[in-house]
Amino acid sequence: MPSTPVSPTFDVILKNGIVVNQDGEGQRDVGIRNGRIVGIGSFHASQAGELIDCTGLHVLPGVMDTQVHFREPGLDHKEDLESGSRAAAMGGVTAVFEMPNTNPLTTTEATLADKVARGHHRMHCDFAFWVGGTRENVKDIPELERLPGAAGIKVFMGSSTGDLLVEDDKGVRDILSTTRRRAAFHSEDEFRLRERLGERIENDPRSHPVWRDEIAALQCTQRLVRIAREVGAKIHILHLSTAEEVDFLIDHKDVASIEVTPHHLTLTAEAYERLGTLVQMNPPVREARHAERLWWALQQGILDIFGSDHAPHLLEEKQKPYPSSPSGMTGVQTLVPIMLDHVNAGRLSLARFVDMTSAGPARLFQTARKGRIAVGYDADFTIVDMKRKETIRNEWIASKCGWTPYDGKEVTGWPVGTIVRGQKVMWEKELATPSRGEAVTFLDGLPRA
16 A cells, blocks of 8 residues: 655755854754744755755845835835835845835824735835834824834934924924834934035035034934933934944943944945945945944944945936935845955954844844744745855846946855745845735734734
8 A cells, every 4th residue: 555645844944054043153954834944953855845955055044124215105216115125135135124204104003004005915025114203193102113014113303305304302202202112213413404504515425424414413312312311212223324423322222222334334435436426325424434433333242233224216316416416325135245245354243244134133123033043933034155256236236226336346245045934035136936025023013913
């Protein structure tokens, strides 16, 4: 009598990869079933319906980029949730937190639910959305910050793209008095920015960091920390850009976590000569001394996570004469290769990269089942070839805008595969499966029905 075939133990096995996680790195297989990790060890190919050969590759916990602007709804000509998430997946990013300065602004339960619905099974990676904190929605914040799909509350203290601005101490205090989750801040002092508008020089983007100077950043961060202490709130400083803020925040890590971007670590003011408005960002790319201090802070463990601040504009928009040119650049697709290149150059360890891109975001924002390679967690993986040399090209960029300030830059270390909840989304520069992105869940969010 013929024997009944035994069902595979796993849906998928990642075979022969070098797994990097909280317990170090070593060659191990990872077994996946129903989108979750169910085994780590040594498994036979016959135990799974699908085998992904990771020989010679590093298997990292899925990279989370917790600051992206995907422009939908309202500015879809620059980017939308599908194209932005396609760029994320092509760059090895498995989850993104998207920003609220869209049109309409993401400031209500309805506008948040609309974004979640737009992203569900249309985005190529998993997602959450920051809710904008305003004077008008303060009373609703305790509910808004815990809704399904909400990453938390985001506040702009300095003007940037969009109409979200709470620049005064009272407005910030009112918001922080109601938040319970960690609130994120664009920290530039709007009052100083207004005073210094005359520092902008027509057709000279080199004047951008002169206008939005280090004092504007430091003053705002000092105000923010003081208010957070007064009301007992947890805050997250986005895209830290100055040496002065590093030195101040060393004494305030009990209330403030810190994000740093690849561009503030990689680019300096000399790039304005070469790239002009393409490197115009808020806060600005600055003199080399600031990047050097940021690297010191990264190596000393002061900084908590990387975020790309992916903020795309079409090339014709960016090429308008300064200061008519908008601030922002692509970044979600280049975060992994740019930072892996720094790993290979010896500026940070691969373990530190993992902490800054997966364990760190999970720890700060309390994501459920993400941030580690562990049984019971979502099967999210960023699979990289640490020895591979590639040249970043505009043609590779999947964002609608189709350009990157890193065009022509050779890097060592490359994202080979993106796996989201067990689905092979990207492999070798090609999308491998239809979009199946879903909302990230949070330990301190409202439970789903």
